[in-house]
Amino acid sequence: MDRLSELPDSVIFHIFWLLPMWEVVRTTILSKRWLNLWTITPFLNFDETDSSFDTTEQFRNSVQRPLLRWDGVKVLKFKVDTGENKSINGDVDLWVRFAKKYEVEELYLHRVIDEIFWADDGEHNVYWVPQYLYSCSSLKVLSITNCYFRIKGNVQWNHLKSLTIVDGFGVTEHVINQILCGSPRLEVLIMSLLECGKSLVIRSASLKELLIYRYLDSYSDESYSTAELRIWTPNLERLDVKGLPYRKCLFMNVSSLIHATLGFSCLHEFDEKYCDDLSGIDGSLPTSHFLGDLFGQILPSIKHVENVTLVSCCFKVLGAMIERCMNSSSPNVKSLRQRFHCSKFVGMIEISPLLKKLFIEVGECVPSYDYRDSLRTDSNVYLQLEKNLPMSFVLELRKVEVTLVEGDILFPFLEFLLKNASKLEKIVFRVKRTMSPSHHSNSLRLASKRLLRMPRSSLAARFTFSEY
Template sequence: MTNSKRCKYHDRLSQLPDALIFEMFRLMPMTDVVRTSVLSKRWRNLWANTPFLNFDNDTMLFDDDRLRKFVDRALSLWKGTRVLKFKFQASRRVAGDDSIYSDVDSWVSFAETRGVEELYLCLDWDCSYSVPQCLYSCSSLKALKLLDCNLKIFGNVQWNQLDSLSLCLRMVNGHTINQILSGSPRLRVFILGCIDIDGNLSIQSNSLKQLGILNLRGSEDYAVSELRICTPNLKILELRGVVNLYAKCLLMNVSSLSHATLGLHGIDSHEYGLFSGKALSQILPTIQHVEDVILSDWSAKGLRAMKMDSSFPNVKSLELRCCSYDYKHVVGVLQIFPKLERLVLKYHKGDGHHQDQRESLNLPESFVYS
């Protein structure tokens, strides 16, 4: 490339507005953001003003010591006025030495004191890290995602601006969930994925529009006897791998619900048969007004239970995902969906891969099958 062409190329980069450059930085790990300093003279220190700090070690591929030094160095050189998004994701390449916890605390505090709006924290090791208490009083937060962390709240939660919350944890206390919801008056989206719940789980919120409760398997030490959902303005509900764990599964005041996804893992198993039967009898009547339904990981027993106990007079769109040897049972339950306009049927052969199955079904001509 000639010098004139190179200069022209650099001039075009220099003419880009900061807002556009920072939007590009939003999508890049900090290692690549720092490297942009060689592109033009104007860009030399621009990276140090970006409001988007993305320390994703799955991309950067640092070992433990190098990761710490890089994050510390980048934050010490940062000259911005506000952090809009802060992401720290470790990886299994990081040894998980407890000494890094104090570093993570200081990085979270750095973001909190600079009015962070989006925070993503994933430690990806033994789940023994507890997020610092300063995070619970971060009133600037609008979106928060925590993976493989512990939640220990001493005091009140003050997430007055929080709109979206995603938690993927090893264990959580039911009381902790109550503290979070009571301290998040504007929360619209809540996704909870957890193996063990200590205590009953109660979801009560007037602001929630979307709720997902995923992969709750439970254990002998942390048995849950009740799941209670009271969300009068909820539009979207997803329950996966959860229903068969509860002696009581109560959906109360979900009159605004328009889309429901139920995934009842292990519904045919001997161990969970009793719980799943109770859950079905409690859940299905409460979602009969829903127009858009997805039933995932259902088996013949679940489909037969639907046929006996349920009617869905308002469902217009239905998606069924079940085992290949159960899909023919679908035909027998279509009569409980009198207003059905759209049917999607997917089955898997046991390897987790879903396929469409159409040719074996004799559907009424009025159905729009997609």
Template structure:
């Protein structure tokens, strides 16, 4: 009789809470809610979890007859979620957020929102109800309205704005940021009409990305950068996408050469064949110690056998403090003009690391040998002891902004 009772006991209820919460975090949210059928003690247990991940991307092509879908392939977040006061980490991806009442996320520390349907007013409402939020990652379609990020607790902020319809491109919107304790800021996607970075005094890392530039978006991007750059001049680490690198290189004639006096580490994603624009951008970082460059376009190849020449009126402070350079590029030799300039002017350069992506191309088969031969013939500055490291990598499809 005793053995029979053991067989019928609710074993799931005896699992440690943190183990159950860890299971919830790893499961699709549809399955998490369905776990309420497994045990009486689990009926509403998922609502007490400190970690929840609503990821609709895995469900878009699944069974849309399950409760929660609104018929338009967007999952409706249960209203009871907004009263989950125990939440510390929450991820909402491809979901429909509809708040009815007050949000009670007083303990929330990390929030990811990647939604098709979310308004600036709703985001503002959420932020006002998360007094301890430290990490906020937002991806959304701008449908109008001014987005205001005001928080004394935020440490990391990432904002990506995109569009689904052509009408979204002409939305006039404003981004206002007042975060005195913010340390890391990433702004990417289509630019806002107006930026107000009112207090980012604690910022140490800034990532600026944008959509591929053309004549239509060039003015918008230039206008955005002219508003953002003055507010982040005090940071120590900067990462720029290809479009932003080009714009900053073109803007150098309008800005003081010492625009970023505190930046020690810089990461550029750019086309190495546009080396003059890269040099123009580098002029604005006189205190640079470390430079990381990733080739954005490695599909052009040329056998560069003639001596390279570069004429420019560079400032006396150009690259005087640069010690380390890391270059990742594909087979092709447009990298040489830039490297020649670095070797010529960076008098304190200690190390250059070349990481060659392996791709099929008509370039010389023994690329690393060819590169080493070219480098040995290049003119160097007083930094004759600079160490050069050549390696091969597999192709990378994603720009990792964590390089520091």
């Protein structure tokens, strides 16, 4: 029985989409029915990154020859990943024009640009998004990497629902406004931005998911701390803002927000000694107090959100953030996820009295400060927890999930939860498989024994232990 020939076209075309086109052509040997099936597939994937092409000409031929033999009716998905191939911008224009001609619905245009190459040759070899693409009304999904945006007319993406821009150049406030005005059905907007000195205004009534990640393409950029972010999205359900901080963040209308992820860090986020050298917001790296104030701006505007994730890689930033946010209650937060590299996460929990689910991830970049020694004195930390944490916090808590890389800084906190959370139902404890032998609690076996010996006020509380 020829099971391959019996597969429906939809399954075969999906298989084709998972392979680069030069491998799809080779599937003709698998079955008689597959002999010419690749010539009508609506999914065209020209990915150079996993190929064995030695020259740009070989890659160019691997794209052009299948397109010349293609005899389909409509292109549903079209992907071009040029890898590090340079000087083929004219060919890419032809390929994108081909996709538009056949009313492409999903277009993935990815390029890899070497930083040195960019610095030496400037904008000449960077691919500029062609003007005709801005009028491609058939698009529903568009993902663009390492390309330059310059819009001369109006954007006509009337059916576009998802837009991803990674390392986009020329993504200014004006360009984003043109895109949003010309995309009335856009629901998902993902942006990873290199040009951090530019402010953004996101105003859209259709957006449901918004992710903004900012970072520097070089340490010489000193203008990023002057940028501002303003958001007016009444139907937004998920918001992620990560990376380097804005000067101001104003969320003017996010009334439908359900999930929020916030994470601002210093440039040298994994080296704590740089936090002492941060000198302000006037053209230099932001101080921890500045970042604390930034969180203070944001948290009041998302106090209605039920699922919050707070990410911080900077020890001093987290401390300043807690000091400034304690007066900002978040009564509706029912699920809180915190990824911190230190133990000061406790302060953020105090603002969520109705919390039901708590997820804590403690990484291995724990700074070697004196507090680590004091944390090993369980009695002192336990007394501090009982003094600071209100009992209202633990009344509704049902689930706690802990991911621990190293150290035993969480055990006093877990002991407090077991003693006071009377409705606790489940504790999931994960620990890294290979641990430093200097910390006895890093052994999963010893950690589980230690936790199981702790008194529990909830008889329904159950433990799950695992390694990762």
